[in-house]
Amino acid sequence: MDKKTVRDMDVRGKRVFVRVDFNVPLSETGQVTDDTRIRESLPTLKYLLERRCSLVLMSHLGRPKGKADDRQKFTLRPAAKRLEQLLGSPVIMADGIVDDATRKLATALKPGQVLMLENIRFDPREEKDDPEFARELASLVGSGALFVQDAFGSVHRAHTSTHACANVLPGYAGFLLDKEITYFSKVLTAPDRPFVSILGGAKVSDKIEVIENLLHKVDAIIIGGAMAYTFLLARGIKVGASLVEPEKTDLARNLLKKAEERNVNLFLPIDHIVTDKVDVTGTAKECPAIDIPDGMIGVDIGKNSVARIAGIITGAKTVVWNGPMGVFEIEQFQHGTKAVAELVAEATRKGAISVVGGGDSVSAVKKFGVAGSISHISTGGGASLELLEGKTLPGIAVLKDR
Numbered sequence: 053m054d055k056k057t058v059r060d061m062d063v064r065g066k067r068v069f070v071r072v073d074f075n076v077p078l079s080e081t082g083q084v085t086d087d088t089r090i091r092e093s094l095p096t097l098k099y100l101l102e103r104r105c106s107l108v109l110m111s112h113l114g115r116p117k118g119k120a121d122d123r124q125k126f127t128l129r130p131a132a133k134r135l136e137q138l139l140g141s142p143v144i145m146a147d148g149i150v151d152d153a154t155r156k157l158a159t160a161l162k163p164g165q166v167l168m169l170e171n172i173r174f175d176p177r178e179e180k181d182d183p184e185f186a187r188e189l190a191s192l193v194g195s196g197a198l199f200v201q202d203a204f205g206s207v208h209r210a211h212t213s214t215h216a217c218a219n220v221l222p223g224y225a226g227f228l229l230d231k232e233i234t235y236f237s238k239v240l241t242a243p244d245r246p247f248v249s250i251l252g253g254a255k256v257s258d259k260i261e262v263i264e265n266l267l268h269k270v271d272a273i274i275i276g277g278a279m280a281y282t283f284l285l286a287r288g289i290k291v292g293a294s295l296v297e298p299e300k301t302d303l304a305r306n307l308l309k310k311a312e313e314r315n316v317n318l319f320l321p322i323d324h325i326v327t328d329k330v331d332v333t334g335t336a337k338e339c340p341a342i343d344i345p346d347g348m349i350g351v352d353i354g355k356n357s358v359a360r361i362a363g364i365i366t367g368a369k370t371v372v373w374n375g376p377m378g379v380f381e382i383e384q385f386q387h388g389t390k391a392v393a394e395l396v397a398e399a400t401r402k403g404a405i406s407v408v409g410g411g412d413s414v415s416a417v418k419k420f421g422v423a424g425s426i427s428h429i430s431t432g433g434g435a436s437l438e439l440l441e442g443k444t445l446p447g448i449a450v451l452k453d454r
Contacts, residue, residue: 055224070200112171113128258437272319373413376413
């Protein structure tokens with residue numbers, strides 16, 4: 053994944069098409085409630101603007117389905133307004149994508165100016181990786197222009213703005229994408245050891261390929277979240293009324309066997325936090341045994357499980373974390389996830405490289421105040437998951453190689 057970046061090209065005075073990821077949450081009044089993704093784009097945008105480039109930005113927001121209120125609900129105007137505040141200079145907001153009015157705005161763009169297209173998914177051709185749509189988009193910037201990919205959260209999709217456009221214009225990685233590539237390449241191809249992976253979340257079926265791929269790379273895997281109960285069930289352990297995938301127990305059993313064959317230590321919870329109701333009114337109860345009583349629901353790993361994995365995490369030189377240990381959004385069920393977040397941060401302070409990916413894991417490190425102690429917090433949930441699965445991401449593969 054060694055791709056050319058904007059630093060590998062003389063960009064001075066160029067017209068540049070930049071694919072950003074401004075798929076940000078909005079309030080009911082249309083205000084950006086988390087501008088992380090916009091802030092992450094600033095190093096690339098400022099670098100280009102300092103070199104007097106004229107920029108045309110494109111992004112998606114949400115999943116518009118062609119309904120009457122989509123253009124108001126999924127407009128990128130709030131994101132453009134926030135970018136304008138962060139840049140401290142005007143951002144021209146188009147009403148369309150490749151219509152005549154937008155073409156006029158693009159044609160009139162001067163060096164150092166920024167034009168934001170409307171939500172690229174307003175055009176149904178976006179999700180079809182349409183070469184004709186790509187040529188129409190490229191015509192906004194004209195010949196001699198460049199394409200810069202800086203939307204890591206979208207590069208696992210072969211869409212027009214992430215893939216086809218880089219077949220029409222020479223494609224380079226922005227700084228955010230380059231940082232993601234650098235960290236994932238390091239941990240997946242040349243990790244410092246011991247290498248520990250922490251996997252959580254609801255379903256084994258969501259992480260099958262991740263586990264399969266990591267079994268060839270890691271020294272230990274720690275499994276938590278609801279997916280752990282399917283593994284425990286596969287071992288004949290009682291899981292009460294916990295969320296499980298009974299049809300996946302054979303698969304879980306096979307993964308456990310593969311881990312043993314490859315001498316990978318695979319840690320499952322040995323005690324739990326349980327409840328009879330998974331909401332804010334539910335009471336958290338300690339379950340010191342590995343078996344969960346009938347009618348009770350596992351919602352977090354217990355204190356003995358935390359103690360068991362603490363040294364494994366803090367003794368690691370490489371840590372990859374994807375998925376929480378339980379229902380951490382509810383305060384009384386957050387202990388295990390909070391403890392893991394703090395342990396990963398401690399390992400990092402001791403010199404480990406830590407990579408946290410996946411929306412819930414990212415939310416956890418932010419919630420528990422340790423984001424500043426993590427080596428790299430990935431901006432792409434689906435994209436990071438597919439890299440961990442060992443897949444080639446189309447939006448990266450299409451860019452120019454070094």
